Amino acid sequence: MPSIFSSRISLDWVDSASQESSVSATRSGWGRFYGLDESDLDKVFHLPTTTFIGGQESALPLREIIRRLEMAYCQHIGVEFMFINDLEQCQWIRQKFETPGVMQFTNEEKRTLLARLVRSTRFEEFLQRKWSSEKRFGLEGCEVLIPALKTIIDKSSENGVDYVIMGMPHRGRLNVLANVIRKELEQIFCQFDSKLEAADEGSGDVKYHLGMYHRRINRVTDRNITLSLVANPSHLEAADPVVMGKTKAEQFYCGDTEGKKVMSILLHGDAAFAGQGIVYETFHLSDLPSYTTHGTVHVVVNNQIGFTTDPRMARSSPYPTDVARVVNAPIFHVNSDDPEAVMYVCKVAAEWRSTFHKDVVVDLVCYRRNGHNEMDEPMFTQPLMYKQIRKQKPVLQKYAELLVSQGVVNQPEYEEEISKYDKICEEAFTRSKDEKILHIKHWLDSPWPGFFTLDGQPRSMTCPSTGLTEDILTHIGNVASSVPVEDFTIHGGLSRILKTRGELVKNRTVDWALAEYMAFGSLLKEGIHIRLSGQDVERGTFSHRHHVLHDQNVDKRTCIPMNHLWPNQAPYTVCNSSLSEYGVLGFELGFAMASPNALVLWEAQFGDFHNTAQCIIDQFICPGQAKWVRQNGIVLLLPHGMEGMGPEHSSARPERFLQMCNDDPDVLPDLKEANFDINQLYDCNWVVVNCSTPGNFFHVLRRQILLPFRKPLIIFTPKSLLRHPEARSNFDEMLPGTHFQRVIPEDGPAAQNPGNLSPFPFDLLLQEVQKYPNAELAWCQEEHKNQGYYDYVKPRLRTTISRAKPVWYAGRDPAAAPATGNKKTHLTELQRLLDTAFDLDAFKNFS
Numbered sequence: 001m002p003s004i005f006s007s008r009i010s011l012d013w014v015d016s017a018s019q020e021s022s023v024s025a026t027r028s029g030w031g032r033f034y035g036l037d038e039s040d041l042d043k044v045f046h047l048p049t050t051t052f053i054g055g056q057e058s059a060l061p062l063r064e065i066i067r068r069l070e071m072a073y074c075q076h077i078g079v080e081f082m083f084i085n086d087l088e089q090c091q092w093i094r095q096k097f098e099t100p101g102v103m104q105f106t107n108e109e110k111r112t113l114l115a116r117l118v119r120s121t122r123f124e125e126f127l128q129r130k131w132s133s134e135k136r137f138g139l140e141g142c143e144v145l146i147p148a149l150k151t152i153i154d155k156s157s158e159n160g161v162d163y164v165i166m167g168m169p170h171r172g173r174l175n176v177l178a179n180v181i182r183k184e185l186e187q188i189f190c191q192f193d194s195k196l197e198a199a200d201e202g203s204g205d206v207k208y209h210l211g212m213y214h215r216r217i218n219r220v221t222d223r224n225i226t227l228s229l230v231a232n233p234s235h236l237e238a239a240d241p242v243v244m245g246k247t248k249a250e251q252f253y254c255g256d257t258e259g260k261k262v263m264s265i266l267l268h269g270d271a272a273f274a275g276q277g278i279v280y281e282t283f284h285l286s287d288l289p290s291y292t293t294h295g296t297v298h299v300v301v302n303n304q305i306g307f308t309t310d311p312r313m314a315r316s317s318p319y320p321t322d323v324a325r326v327v328n329a330p331i332f333h334v335n336s337d338d339p340e341a342v343m344y345v346c347k348v349a350a351e352w353r354s355t356f357h358k359d360v361v362v363d364l365v366c367y368r369r370n371g372h373n374e375m376d377e378p379m380f381t382q383p384l385m386y387k388q389i390r391k392q393k394p395v396l397q398k399y400a401e402l403l404v405s406q407g408v409v410n411q412p413e414y415e416e417e418i419s420k421y422d423k424i425c426e427e428a429f430t431r432s433k434d435e436k437i438l439h440i441k442h443w444l445d446s447p448w449p450g451f452f453t454l455d456g457q458p459r460s461m462t463c464p465s466t467g468l469t470e471d472i473l474t475h476i477g478n479v480a481s482s483v484p485v486e487d488f489t490i491h492g493g494l495s496r497i498l499k500t501r502g503e504l505v506k507n508r509t510v511d512w513a514l515a516e517y518m519a520f521g522s523l524l525k526e527g528i529h530i531r532l533s534g535q536d537v538e539r540g541t542f543s544h545r546h547h548v549l550h551d552q553n554v555d556k557r558t559c560i561p562m563n564h565l566w567p568n569q570a571p572y573t574v575c576n577s578s579l580s581e582y583g584v585l586g587f588e589l590g591f592a593m594a595s596p597n598a599l600v601l602w603e604a605q606f607g608d609f610h611n612t613a614q615c616i617i618d619q620f621i622c623p624g625q626a627k628w629v630r631q632n633g634i635v636l637l638l639p640h641g642m643e644g645m646g647p648e649h650s651s652a653r654p655e656r657f658l659q660m661c662n663d664d665p666d667v668l669p670d671l672k673e674a675n676f677d678i679n680q681l682y683d684c685n686w687v688v689v690n691c692s693t694p695g696n697f698f699h700v701l702r703r704q705i706l707l708p709f710r711k712p713l714i715i716f717t718p719k720s721l722l723r724h725p726e727a728r729s730n731f732d733e734m735l736p737g738t739h740f741q742r743v744i745p746e747d748g749p750a751a752q753n754p755g756n757l758s759p760f761p762f763d764l765l766l767q768e769v770q771k772y773p774n775a776e777l778a779w780c781q782e783e784h785k786n787q788g789y790y791d792y793v794k795p796r797l798r799t800t801i802s803r804a805k806p807v808w809y810a811g812r813d814p815a816a817a818p819a820t821g822n823k824k825t826h827l828t829e830l831q832r833l834l835d836t837a838f839d840l841d842a843f844k845n846f847s
Contacts, residue, residue, distance in 0.1 A: 036062070040062055041061070041062050041063040041066075042061050042062070042063060043061065043062055044059050044060065044061050044062075045059060045060065045061075045062055045065060046058060046059045047059060047060060047065070050091065050094070051094065051098055052094055052095045052098040052099045053065065053068040053069060053072065053098045053099075053100065054068075055099065055100045055101075068098070068100060069098075071100075072097050072098045073097070075341070076334060076335035076337075076338040076341040077097065077332065077333065077334050077335075077341050077344075077345060078332075078333035078334075079093060079097055079330070079331075079332055079333075080319075080321075080325070080330065080331040080332075080333070081093045081330045081331075083325055083328065084328045084330065085328065086328070089328075089330075089356060092352075092355065092356075093330055093348075093352075096348045096351075097348075102344075103340065103341070103344045105340055105343070107408045109343075110340070110403055110406075110408050111403075111408060111409060112220075113147050113339055113340070113343060113399070114396075114399060114400060114403055114408075114409065114414070114417065115417055116146055116147035116150055116179070117143060117144065117146075117147055117339060117395065117396045117399060118396060118417050118418055118421055119146065119178075119179045119421050120139065120143040120144070120145070120146035120147065120175060120179055120396075121143045121394060121395075121396040122418060122421050122422060122425070123174075123175050123178055123179060123421075123425070124136075124138045124139055124140055124143070124175060126422070126425045126429075127174070127192075128374070130189075130192070130429065131192045132374070133374075133375070134192055134374070135208075135373040135374060135375060136174055136207075136208065136373075136374060137170040137171045137172070137173065137174075137208050137373055137374075138171075138172070138174075138175070138370065138374065139171065139172035139175045140368070140369035140370055140394075141303065141366050141367040141368045141369040141370075141389070142172065142301050142303070142336055142364055142366035142367075142368075143394070143395055143396060144336045144337075144339050144342050144364065144366070144395055145172055145175075145176075145267075145299070145301060145336075145364060146172075146175060146176070146179045146180060147339065147342070147343060148299065148342050148343070148346045148362070148364065149166075149176065149180050149265065149267075149299065149346075150179075150180060151342075151343050151346040151347060151350070152265060152297055152299075152346045152349060152350045153180070153218065153225065153227070153265075154218060154220040154221060155346070155347050155350035155351065155354075156263055156350045156353070156354065157218045157220070157221040157223050157225050158220075158221050159260075159350070159351070159354040160260050160261065160354075161225075161260070161261060161262070161263050161354075162223065162224055162225055162226060162261055162262075163225070163226040163228075163250055163254075163261060163262040163263075164225065164226070164227050164228070164262075164263055164264070164265060165228045165230065165243055165246050165247045165250065165262070165263075165264045165265075166180075166227065166228065166229045166230065166243065166264070166265045166266070166267070167229075167230045167232065167239040167240060167242065167243035167264070167265075167266050167267065168229065168232070168239075168266070168267035169232070169236050169237075169267065169268070169269055169272065170208040170209065170232075170234065171269065171301060171368075172267075172301065173208045173209075173229075174188055174207065174208060176229065176267075177210075177212055177229065180227070181212045181214050181227050181229050182214060182216060182227075183212050183214065184428070185424065185425060185428030185429075185432075186428045186429070186431040186432040186434075186435060187432075187435070187442065188207070189428060189429050189432035190432040190433075190435035190438070191207035191438070192207070193432070193433075193435070195436075196435065196436065196437070196438045197436065197437050197438065203623075203626045203627060204438070204440055204626075204627065205231070205440075205627040205628060209231060209232055209233060209234070209627075210231055210440070210443040210628070211228070211229045211230050211231030211232070211443060211444070211445030211628065212227075212228070212229045212443055212444075212445060213226070213227070213228045213229075213444055213445050213446065213447055214226070214227050214228075215227075228246070228445050228446065229445060230242055230243050230246065230445045230446075230590070230593075231443070231445050231627070231628045231630065233619035233620070233627075235615050235619055236269060236272035236276055237268065237272050237273070237276040237278045237279050237282075238278060238586065238615050238616065238619060238620070239586075240266055240278055240279060240282040240583075240586070241278065241281065241282045241285065241582070241583045241584070241585075241586030241587040241589075241590065241616075242586045242587070242589055242590035242593070242616075242620065243264050243266060243590060244264060244282060244285060244286075244291070244293055244296065244586075244587055244590060245586065245587035245588055245589060245590025245591040245592075245593070246446065246590035246591065246593050246594050247262055247263065247264040247293040247296075247590070248291065248292075248293050248587070248590075248591055249590070249591040249592075249593070249594030249595065249598075250262045250594050251293065251294070252529075253594065253595060258294055258357060259292075259293055259294025259295060259357050260294075260354075262293075263293070263294075263295065263296070263297070263353065264293055264296045264297075265296070265297045265298075265299065266296055266297075266298050266299070267298075267299050267300075267301065268298060268299070268300045268301070269300070269301055269302075269303065269306065270300055270301070270302040270303060270304065270305075270306065270311070270314075270320035270363075271303075271305070271306025271307070271309060271311075271314045271315075271320070272306070273298075273300050273320050273321065273323065274314060274315035274317065274320040274321075274322070274323065275306070275314060275315065277582070278582050278583055278586070278615075279323055280323055280326070281578070281580045281582055281583030281584075282583050282586075282587075283323065283324065283326060283327050283329075283359065284326070284327070284578055284580070284583070285578060285580075285583055285584070285587060286327055286358075286359050287327060287358070288577075288578060289575075290533070290573065290575035290577075291575075291577070291578075291584075291587060294357035294358075295352075295353040295356065295357040295358045295359055295360070296353075296359050296360075297349050297350065297353055297359075297360055297362065298324065298329070298359060298360065298361040298362065299361075299362045299364065300320060300321055300361065300362065300363045300364060301364055301366060302320060302363050302364055302365045302366060303366060303367060303368040304365070304366075304367060304385075305368060305378075305382060305385070307372045308372070308378070308380070308381040308382070310382070319331070319333070319363070320363070321333075321361050321363050324359065324361045327358075327359055328358070329358065329359040329360055329361055330352065330360055330361070331360075331361040331363060332345045332348065332349060332360070332361065332362050332363065333363040333365055334362065334363065334364060334365065335365055336364045336365060336366035336395065337366075337392075337395050337398060339395060339399050342364065345362055346362060349361075349362050367385075367389050367392065368389075369389055369392075400414050440628065440629045441456050441629045443628070444628075444629065444630060445593075445628070445630070446593040446594060446630060448595065448596045448631075451596045451597075452709075456629070458682065458708040458709045459708055460708045461674075461675050461678050461679060461682065461708065462675055462678060462708070463678055463703060463706055463707050463708070463739075464706055465736055465737050465738060465739055466698075466699045466702040466703050466706055466738070466739055466740060467699075467734055467735045467736045467737055467738035467739070468518070468522050468734060468735070468736065469735070469736060470508075470731055470735060472518075472522060472525070473505075473510075473518055473731055473734060473735075474505060475565070476517060476518045476521035476522065476565060477501065477502075477504070477505030477510070477514060477517070477518065478502070478505060479521070479561050479562075479564060479565050480498075480501055480505075480513075480514060480517040480518075480521070480561060480562075481498045481499070481501035481502035481505060482498065482502075482561065483498070483549060483559060483561070484559070484561050484564035485559045485564075488549065488551050488557070488559055489551055489552045489553050490549050490550070490551070490552060491550075491552055494546060494549070497546060498546075501513070501514060504728075508730055508731040508732075509728050509729070509730055509731070510694050510695070510698070510728065510729050510731070510734070511694055511722065511723070511727065511728055512544065512694045512697060512717070512718060512721065512722045512727065513540075513544045513545055513546075513722065514694070515694035515695060515697045515698040515729065515734075516545070516697065516698070516701065517562070518698055518734070519697075519698045519699075519701035519702050520532075520562060520572065520599075520701070521562060521565050522702065523570075523599055523701075523702065523705055524562065524565060524566065524569040524570045524571075524572055525565065525566045525569055526570075526705075527569075527570050527597070528570055528597055528598060528599055528705050529570045529571055529572075529573070529595075529597070529598040529599070530570070530572050530573070530598070530599045530600075530601075531573040531574075531575075531588070531591060531598065531599070531600045531601070532547070532572075532573070532574045532575070532601045532603065533573075533574075533575050533577050533584060533587075533588050533600075533601070533602055533603075534576075534577050534584065534601075534602050534603035534604060534605065534637075535576065535577055535579060535603075535604075535605040535609075536576055536605060537574060537575070537576060537577075537603045538574050538575070538576050541603075541605050541606070541639065542639070542719055542722055544722045544723065547560060547561075547562055547572075547574045548560055548574060549561065560572060560574065562574070581604065581609050581610060581612040581613040582612055582613045582615060582616060584602065584613075585602050585610070585613040585616045585617075585636075586613070586616045586620070588600050588601075588602040588634060589616060589620055589621060589632065589634050592632050592633055592634040593630070593632060596631070596633060596710050597705075599633070599635065599701070599704060599705055600633070600634050600635065601634070601635040601636075601637055602634065602635070602636055602637070603636075603637035603638075603639075603717075604636070604637070604638050604639065604652070605639075606639050606648070606649045606652075607638035607639045607640040607651065607652020607653070607716065607717075608648060608649065608650070608651055608652055608653060608818065610636065610638055610652065610653075611653065617636075618660075620632075621634065621636075621686065621712045622660045622685060622686060622712075623685065624712075625685060625711075626662075626685060631709060631710040631711070632710055632711075632712055633704055633705070633710035633711065633712070633713070634712050634713070635701070635704060635712075635713045635714075635715065636712070636713070636714045636715065637715050637717050638652035638714065638715065638716050638717060639652065639716075639717050639718070639719050640652035640654065640690070640716035640717065640718075640719075641718055641719045641720065641721070641782070642782040642783060642812075642819050642826070642830075643719060643720050644819075644823050644826040644827070645819070646819060646820075646821040647817040647818050647819050647820070647821055648818075650818050650819035651783060651787060651788075651818035651819060652716050653787070653818070654688070654690065654716055654757070654783070654787075654788055654789055655783075655786075655787050655788055655789070655791060655792070657686070657688050657714050657758075658688055658757060658758055658789060658791075658792035659791075659792070660685070660686075661684065661685065661686070661688065661758040661759070661792070662683075662684060662685045663680075663683075663684060663758065663759050663760060663796075665760075665792075665795035665796045665799060666795065666799055667799065668762060668799050668800065668802075669762060671762060671763045671766065676763055677742065677761075677763075678707070680759040681707065681709075681711060681759060682709055682711075683759070684711065684758060684759045685711070685712075686711055686712040686713070686714060686758075687700075687711050687712070687713045687714065687758065687759070688714045688716075688757045688758040689713070689714070689715050689716070689757060690715075690716040690757060690789075691715065691717075692744055693727070693728075693729045693733070693744070694727065694728065694729040695729030695730070695733035695734050695738075696729075696740060696741055696744070697715070697717075698729070698734055699734070699738065699739060699740035699741070700713070700715065700740045703739075703740050742761040742764055743761050743764040743765060743768065745764075745768055757789060757792065757793075758792070760792075760793075760796045762796070762799070762800050765797065765800050766800050766801070769800065769801055776805075776808060776843055777797065777801070777805060777806070777807045777808065778807070778808040778809065778810050778837070778842075778843065779793050779794060779797070779807055779808070779809055779810070779811075780810040780811060780833070780836075780837040781810075781811045782811065782812070782830070782833060783811065783812065783818075784811070784812040784813065784814055784815040784818070785809060785811055785812065785813055785814045786814040786815070787815075787818060788811070790809055790811065793807075794807045794809075808842075808843045810833060810836040810837040810842065811833055811836075812829050812833060
């Protein structure tokens with residue numbers, strides 16, 4: 001019976017008369033279906049054990065049964081849960097909503113709720129008065145969000161949570177910063193000053209994108225609580241997986257294996273929640289062993305409109321929250337003009353997460369009093385809707401009138417609460433005028449205590465050698481070529497692979513897989529946690545890695561030799577991801593945000609697959625430090641190579657990464673600067689490499705951690721070279737005193753073979769060019785001329801030589817597709833490339 005009622009709840013605004021007639025119609029409908037009529041309403045029926053409407057009673061008249069069900073399911077709360085295939089969970093929800101008198105609040109709780117509504121409402125009104133022509137994406141129409149979030153946090157704190165990580169869009173962000181995170185008001189108000197100067201490096205971001213980290217006492221529970229609101233771009237929902245990744249990392253570092261100490265809250269808009277595919281990708285990470293954060297509370301600010309688009313044009317499902325059903329998350333719809341109903345639902349949501357450690361959704365059915373922003377006119381496209389909105393009393397006024405009528409507060413007390421907060425805002429506004437300089441670092445969402453100096457600078461501008469002793473190399477190599485667990489049967493083919501590794505180690509040689517193994521293993525010895533994630537990374541797309549061994553006789557029995565290297569090593573996490581790029585890369589970016597003392601890597605199955613995660617790359621990884629003064633050391637491994645596999649599995653699109661590098665191609669830097677190479681790395685927005693040797697690959701991975709700062713690292717990794725017998729490095733290239741080689745000079749005839757593409761090695765290339773003053777300069781690449789590295793390298797090489805001579809091109813012609821799908825054409829192009837590259841007279845006619 002509960003399901004009949006819960007499935008027919010209308011969340012549209014209706015007056016009490018139409019609601020009553022709707023319920024009566026529903027009642028008569030199911031009455032006829034069960035062979036009942038009005039004369040049966042006073043009959044007493046035994047209650048099934050699956051319902052809680054009876055309280056202590058086991059039987060009730062039908063009229064009373066209907067009344068209690070209507071009170072539970074046909075008021076201001078709609079509950080979706082019947083799709084959950086777990087009886088215990090369904091019964092838990094029923095008990096929370098069906099038990100008579102369950103939604104009761106003390107007078108003190110009501111006064112607290114009123115005070116929070118006052119702060120939420122008057123904050124927006126204050127901003128509107130002071131800066132009426134500024135965009136702020138206010139919360140008007142859903143002011144109840146602030147007490148809703150504070151209720152979730154209060155209840156979670158009561159249940160033992162001491163760290164809450166939040167993600168949200170721009171609407172209401174300033175209010176959340178002020179009244180939930182408790183950012184100083186003057187720091188928010190000064191953001192509206194157009195004369196405020198930026199003091200930090202980078203370009204900064206608009207005020208309603210910034211994040212915050214704050215530790216304070218929760219006044220309700222009197223416990224410490226840390227709150228972090230993650231900075232985000234305008235791309236709605238893009239921050240969802242980032243928040244999840246950061247949450248997972250914080251749980252990992254504090255040993256919170258069940259999510260009892262650290263949790264996440266994600267805020268959404270109704271149109272974005274239904275429309276953005278990243279929501280679905282993030283939900284499908286929620287219960288995976290290496291990605292679960294043990295439950296997220298999702299809060300949807302359901303304005304019933306998306307910018308100017310009606311719901312009927314914005315989604316095909318009945319509700320914007322239907323995507324959550326795929327992971328059996330209960331969905332609580334609630335009328336936002338009933339603050340007490342909202343508070344109760346939020347308490348239940350927090351309790352659900354604490355009890356079952358699974359996702360839950362709170363759908364705040366509200367409205368948007370203004371347009372998309374304060375300058376927008378909504379009457380152009382939704383005239384009737386906004387005529388109704390103009391008539392709506394603000395929720396604060398409604399609730400204050402209710403409490404006055406109940407005698408909970410009197411009018412002077414209410415007005416005193418308003419005056420008190422208005423005074424706080426005015427005093428903060430006065431102080432904000434003294435702020436002349438904007439410090440974005442005061443808005444950091446993920447500080448790294450102890451890693452930088454107190455003023456946020458690197459502790460040095462040097463990098464030690466990334467080489468290792470031969471004993472360490474040999475030890476790691478021996479473990480990599482063995483099975484460190486007894487009675488463990490591996491595949492015969494894998495036995496041959498491990499045997500080959502052992503022979504390489506005996507010959508003091510490494511291939512790409514061993515170079516990676518040695519870089520990882522040595523960092524683990526130094527206490528650096530390593531996390532490698534992506535599609536099929538445990539074995540490796542090209543069956544070269546084999547970091548997880550599978551017993552051929554025992555189901556699900558595995559062994560990770562990397563975790564058997566040293567007695568007190570850091571843990572190594574390697575995990576196959578879901579078939580997602582956008583969500584998983586965002587997750588790993590968030591994981592890397594939490595600590596600088598971890599090497600976090602995401603590997604694409606093929607390099608070109610990164611383009612489905614382009615939003616994370618464009619909005620977070622590339623400009624993250626410039627926008628938010630937030631360093632991040634994430635590593636992207638992108639298999640790349642023109643090997644006749646067709647247009648899709650060839651190019652990782654290096655031209656795109658190089659185009660977004662922030663160095664100036666026309667300016668020759670000061671080559672005499674001390675620690676020139678380290679300063680170059682510090683000034684760049686990310687590092688882009690295509691290593692020529694396994695040894696260089698080893699060094700660049702270790703350098704990523706040994707640097708005194710963090711930059712994203714983009715590595716174009718090989719495919720066929722993984723097994724090529726000549727693609728090897730000797731131990732001598734990896735011993736103490738050795739470093740990553742930005743340029744590998746030619747031992748024979750003149751040639752350049754860069755390992756580091758960006759930042760550009762001006763100094764080393766100048767040395768090489770000066771060795772051969774009469775040589776022609778030609779850039780040779782396997783990619784097409786309008787792709788690859790040519791457009792990046794040519795102007796910088798010309799700047800290096802003061803534009804004294806041309807830089808010729810040897811490679812494939814411009815093309816729309818990254819590679820041909822025809823094997824013969826591929827081989828023809830390859831031969832032409834090689835012939836041109838090795839023909840000393842190829843460019844004579846162009847001089």
